[in-house]
Amino acid sequence: MLRIDRATYDAIVGHARDDHPDEACGVVAGPEGSDRPERFLPMLNAARSPTFYEFDSGDLLRLYREMDDRDEEPVVIYHSHTATEAYPSRTDISYASEPNAHYVLVSTREHGERTGLAGDDVEFRSFRIVDGEVTEEEVDVVESYLFGHSPTTVVYE
Template sequence: MLIIHQRLADAIVRQALADHPLESCGVLAGPAGTGVPTRCIAMDNAAQSECFFRFDSHQQLRLARDMARLGQEAVAIYHSHTGSHAYPSRSDIDYATDPALHYLIVSTDAGYPPGLRSFRIGNGHVVEERIAAVSAYRDVRFNHGLDTGDTRPATAA
């Protein structure tokens, strides 16, 4: 199960709606070793596609350096589906390289139910997991300084 602060979940949906009709994408990060997302980092979809996403490589490098400097690690990768339901596509499954990560998808297609869904993907297998969106984390240290990703990292490395 993924426990996520409601403000972070709302930020993912807000970004997906703003980026529509292109797929949106980003990373949830948190203090290394905790598995608790405290930061939503909106990324540019370098593919500029309605049916595929790819992180901008310069943003990705900048983000990796930033997370290392802050003692953070990726907890989840998220993206939107603009013309299908919120379930991993064949490409999503093929590109999911870390079974420890949560893979979040939100559909912005009016023909499908809205909402954020979370999956674990490993060795070609997909398992949906519950999401508990909370108004506050039990450990109050994680409630301070939540970053909802309203600005994107620069593309210059």
């Protein structure tokens, strides 16, 4: 299951809407081994394409170096599909190389600007991709990671 806070979820969807009709992509980094997507890092789609995305190779190096320095890993790797469903394509599967990451797919094929509908809809789904095998997982959107630590009453000593 992917547990993600509301602000990060909204930021991913917002990035996908902004870049439509091109695919948007990025990472949410988190402390190694924590499985907590904490640091939203939108990336430039160097392919600037409605059917393909790729991180620029220089950006990729800087991203991984920075995560390494901070003892982080890519907890979420997201990108959008702009005309098809939010499900990994064959190309997505062949490139997927982070077995610990949640691969988030967002589809903007029915978002407001495209359809002109007031009640638009952006699909948001999450997958594990390991050795070419795709497994969909539940997405749990929490208001904040700190929620569990916010007591309703505070005892002062």
